Structures are given as structure tokens and as C-alpha cells.
Amino acid sequence: MIKALAQIWPEEFAARYRERGYWTDETFPAVLARQAAERPDAVAVAGQGRRWTYGELAARADRAAAGFLALGLRPGDRVIVQLPNIPEFLAVVFGLFRAGLIPIFTLPAHRQTEIVHFARKSEAVAYVIADRHEGFDYRPLANAVRAEVSAVRHVIVVGEAGGDQVGFDGIDADPAALPDSAPSPQSVALVQISGGSTGLSKLIPRTHADYLYSIRASNAICGITPDSVYLAALPVAHNFPMSSPGIFGAIHAGARVVMAPSPTPDVAFPLIEQEGVTITGLVPPLALLWLQAAPRTKADLSSLQVLQVGGAKFMPEAARRVRPVLGCTLQQVFGMAEGLVNYTRLDDPEDIITDTQGRAISPDDEVLILDDAGDPVPEGEPGNLLTRGPYTIRAYHDDPAANARSFTPDGFYRTGDVVKRLPGGYLVVQGRATDHINRAGEKISAEEIEDHLLAHPQIFDAAVVSVPDRFLGERSCAFIIAQGEAPRPADLKAWMRGREIAAFKIPDQIVFVEDFATTAVGKISRKELRASLRAQLLEQEGQA
Ligand code: OOB
Numbered sequence: 001m002i003k004a005l006a007q008i009w010p011e012e013f014a015a016r017y018r019e020r021g022y023w024t025d026e027t028f029p030a031v032l033a034r035q036a037a038e039r040p041d042a043v044a045v046a047g048q049g050r051r052w053t054y055g056e057l058a059a060r061a062d063r064a065a066a067g068f069l070a071l072g073l074r075p076g077d078r079v080i081v082q083l084p085n086i087p088e089f090l091a092v093v094f095g096l097f098r099a100g101l102i103p104i105f106t107l108p109a110h111r112q113t114e115i116v117h118f119a120r121k122s123e124a125v126a127y128v129i130a131d132r133h134e135g136f137d138y139r140p141l142a143n144a145v146r147a148e149v150s151a152v153r154h155v156i157v158v159g160e161a162g163g164d165q166v167g168f169d170g171i172d173a174d175p176a177a178l179p180d181s182a183p184s185p186q187s188v189a190l191v192q193i194s195g196g197s198t199g200l201s202k203l204i205p206r207t208h209a210d211y212l213y214s215i216r217a218s219n220a221i222c223g224i225t226p227d228s229v230y231l232a233a234l235p236v237a238h239n240f241p242m243s244s245p246g247i248f249g250a251i252h253a254g255a256r257v258v259m260a261p262s263p264t265p266d267v268a269f270p271l272i273e274q275e276g277v278t279i280t281g282l283v284p285p286l287a288l289l290w291l292q293a294a295p296r297t298k299a300d301l302s303s304l305q306v307l308q309v310g311g312a313k314f315m316p317e318a319a320r321r322v323r324p325v326l327g328c329t330l331q332q333v334f335g336m337a338e339g340l341v342n343y344t345r346l347d348d349p350e351d352i353i354t355d356t357q358g359r360a361i362s363p364d365d366e367v368l369i370l371d372d373a374g375d376p377v378p379e380g381e382p383g384n385l386l387t388r389g390p391y392t393i394r395a396y397h398d399d400p401a402a403n404a405r406s407f408t409p410d411g412f413y414r415t416g417d418v419v420k421r422l423p424g425g426y427l428v429v430q431g432r433a434t435d436h437i438n439r440a441g442e443k444i445s446a447e448e449i450e451d452h453l454l455a456h457p458q459i460f461d462a463a464v465v466s467v468p469d470r471f472l473g474e475r476s477c478a479f480i481i482a483q484g485e486a487p488r489p490a491d492l493k494a495w496m497r498g499r500e501i502a503a504f505k506i507p508d509q510i511v512f513v514e515d516f517a518t519t520a521v522g523k524i525s526r527k528e529l530r531a532s533l534r535a536q537l538l539e540q541e542g543q544a
Helices: 011-019 028-038 054-070 088-098 112-122 138-148 208-222 239-243 246-253 265-275 284-296 322-326 350-355 400-406 446-454 489-497 526-540
Strands: 043-047 050-053 078-082 102-105 126-130 154-158 188-193 203-207 229-232 256-259 279-282 306-310 329-336 339-343 366-370 383-388 413-421 427-432 436-439 442-445 459-469 473-482 509-512
Touching: 028 054, 028 088, 028 208, 028 246, 043 054, 050 054, 054 088, 078 088, 078 112, 088 102, 088 154, 088 246, 112 138, 112 203, 126 138, 138 154, 188 208, 203 208, 208 239, 208 246, 208 339, 229 246, 229 265, 239 246, 239 329, 246 256, 256 265, 265 284, 279 284, 284 306, 284 322, 306 322, 322 329, 329 350, 339 413, 366 413, 400 413, 436 459, 436 473, 442 446, 446 459, 446 473, 446 526, 459 526, 473 526, 489 509
Parallel strands: 043 256, 078 102, 078 126, 102 188, 126 154, 229 256, 229 279, 279 306, 306 329, 473 509
Antiparallel strands: 043 050, 188 203, 329 339, 366 383, 383 413, 413 427, 436 442, 459 473
């Protein structure tokens, strides 16, 4: 029996969200169909030498939808999508939406271990890849995934297919045969993956109604109009460049998406000039690179009106340089794939824009800031952020243990972030209570990496911690107690790569220690152990 994918709010909440106009009857397939009817000749997406109008994108998506169904996929089936920033991303995903199939969004950096986990957990029956990207061939990866998870029956390749894989162009079928699909607005449209602080990433089912509400509201806050040009610089499978307002916001507004093959200034700056890009989103390390490169570029960046920065804390000193150096408005974005997104508003006073991470999208986003005992902290004091609202999930897919940890009995999501609230509801991120490493916006679970390390025959115990890093924001450091002879750090890193995991999860730093003895007496938790090791390291490095 396939486990149903659902996301359910108590009826009193659902009724309120519908009444207040947050949840409507709009669904993803209808979004593209509407734009294709209203502005068939406007450019929807450009990139890698391709330029498709709304009419063309919708036609491609419809043919793909018919093709997916012709392969034998059935509405409600889940499909792993692992694609880089290419125009086909939109054709594939809107094709899946049109056919009633549910995309599971994974990152180009993910490898066999992660994809197998997502495929099993989502019970996926198909897997869409690009043939190659940044020197990596995804076709052998797909074969390896299929060999491990036999339920994955089809591999669809954008580009050249290998063996029994099918080319995306080849699944092109006559859309006349497509059923008039009208998914229920409260059904699951897509699955995002969690950054995850304990163990493996969890699946985040998002409904048409909740996700589209966050997108429409984000468009209003970010000033997206049909004249906007959104540069997709971060990997578009991430919630931030996908929906805040991202590529889906642009499509919803009839604006243009420009797919950047790389977010670095040498690639992105010429694209800004060529396409007249008006808005883009970056993680802080990339924003720093842009600030460094902008004064020396020959490219004309004057079309850029808004630079969004989010995914990790953007320091006020850097934030203050955005307007003078890039000549555009900074927008800080503090969000999470589980839901809640905060934005500074474009017309906020400069100090709010530079010193806070914004305020929630919706008047019905409930934000609690609690101490460890669960009591509200005084205004302006740091505390644990919990939230509930019209686009924040109530549960992960098929994970009772994680749900018990991450949600309160009355449905609040425990974000794991420590924030303080300023007047007007503006939040300042102070840190976090959970053990993950936020490496340039990529979230890494300490526990997941420790589990990999413990599988090494020469490792007795391991603790992975985050360490402040001038460029990455945070880097990962693995403290290791060897069993017998210690492996060489370079060999250990190579061995970790052999575990077939995303490269960003390989520890940046490895420190061998004799034992984990701490000043604390008796048995301490993993969390306390990690905190103590981090403190020791910072003291040694003179950073404490
Ligand atoms: C975004 O989503 P995720 O799911 O990759 O990560 C969420 C976590 C937050 O809980 C927080 O710990 C951190 O990322 N975070 C920030 C931040 N934005 C996200 N920490 C400090 N300052 C910020 N501005 O990262 C995400 C999703 C939608 C929009 C933007 C970011």
C-alpha cells in the first residue's frame, strides 16, 4: 500500500484561511494555462541559449504531461526531480503538475545515498535528471538508484539518455489525450525537503492552496509585475528561489525567468545586463562575492532593483553596503521550506532592512517566541521561534518521531531558530537551538554526518559541529576519536565521498582528539558535547 501524501489543517483553520482569501481554488496547472492564454508571446523563460514564450512553455509542458502519462505514470504518482537551472526545469515541473504527478525536489548536489532515501520515502516511480551538469554525469547515478529501489521504473533524461533511460524530448505525446485535470486545491502539489537537524532529510508536502498563497503574497511584497525579470541564481529546487517569490512567483505574475547556470559574478553580471534583470536572490556568501566584484565589472547592473539575501544570516555590516555598491534595494529573507517566510519590505527604513530579517508574510502567521520552559519571553529578548499559519505545514510525510519532536500538540512548528522580535513584528535571527550546520545556506545535520563517520573502521566516535567561517558563515568540523591508527584527513574525506553523499556534507575540518572528556561531570547529551567541543576549538583559535 502506497502511503497517501497529504497535508491537513484542522477544519476551523482551513475554513478561516479560505474565508480570508488566502486559500483559493487556484492550482499550479491553471497558473501556467492562464498566462499562456493572456500573454502567449511574452518570454517566460530564458537560459542556455533557449528562449521560450508562455505559449511555448505551456505547449511543452502539455506535451510532456501527455508523455509522462503515456509512459504509464498515473496521477498521484511521485517523481524525483533533480535538475539544474535550465529552462527545461519549468517544462518538466509544469508537465508533472498538468499530469497530476507530484514532483519531489532534490538538489543537483545530492548523490545516491540521498536520492535513494528520497525515492524510498516518497515511493517514487520515476526520476528526472539532466544528462550532465558541472562535470557530473547523472545517468550512472540514476542507474545505481534504480538498482537499489526497483519501484523507480522510469528514468527521464533532459539531454542524451543512456541505456533504457528515456529522453525528455522523446516522451513528447499528443496533449489532446490529456484528461481535464483539476486537482483539488488542498491536495499536495509538490514535496520540498527539509534541511534536517536530526538524521536524514524529511519530506515536506506542500498543497496547491498553501504554496500558491505564499507565492501570491510574496509577489505583492516583492513588487513582481509582468515587467519583472527574475534571475534564478541559486539552485531552483530550493524553496527560496522557487517560491519566495522565485521562479514560481515570476510565472504566476507573467514575468520572465532567467536561468543562470552559475551564480558567480562572471556569469550572473553579463546576464543581468543582457536580460535587464530586475530582481534576484542570493545566500550571504554569494552576496559578499557580488559586493566584491561589482565595483570592477564592465557589465551594466542598473536594471537590478532588488537584491534578496536569505538562507543564512546576512551581517548588518555587509547589508549596509548593498545599496551604495549595487545601487539597488536589499531585501532580507528569512524563511524555511516548512513554511513561514519573513521579508523586509522594500519601503522599510534603512536600519530595518540592514539589521533585521524581516517580518512574516501573513497577518495570520502566528509567531511565538518562547523560553526553554515554553513561556513567552519579554519583547526584544531572544527565544525559540515557533510558528503556525496558512502556509506552514502541520506534519512531515510519514515520520511520526520527527513530527512529535517538531510540532507542538496544537500544531505549531518548532523552527529550531532563536530569534528576537522588535516592534512591528520584525525578527532578528540570533542563532539556533538545534544541531545543524548552515554552510552557505545549505543545512547539514550533524547527526547524519556523525552516522557516516561512525561507519569507518578506524573511527571510535565522532561529533560534528559548526564553526564560524568568514566566508561560508559556518563550516563543519568533525571531532574524531580514532580506533587504533587514525586515518589521514585526506583519506577520510575521500572515504566520505565514497559514501555517495552531497559534497557540501563532507566535513571542512577534521580534528582528532584522544577523548571527549569535558569539564562537565557525568554523562552529557550529544548537544552539550558538540557545544563543548565547539567552545574548545574557538578558544584554541582565539575566536571565543
Ligand atoms: C531557507 O529554507 P531552508 O528550509 O533551507 O532553511 C531554513 C532555515 C531556517 O530555519 C534558518 O535556520 C535558516 O535556514 N535561515 C536563516 C535565514 N534564512 C533561513 N537564518 C538567518 N537569516 C536568514 N535570513 O533557507 C529559506 C526558505 C525560504 C526563503 C528563504 C530561505
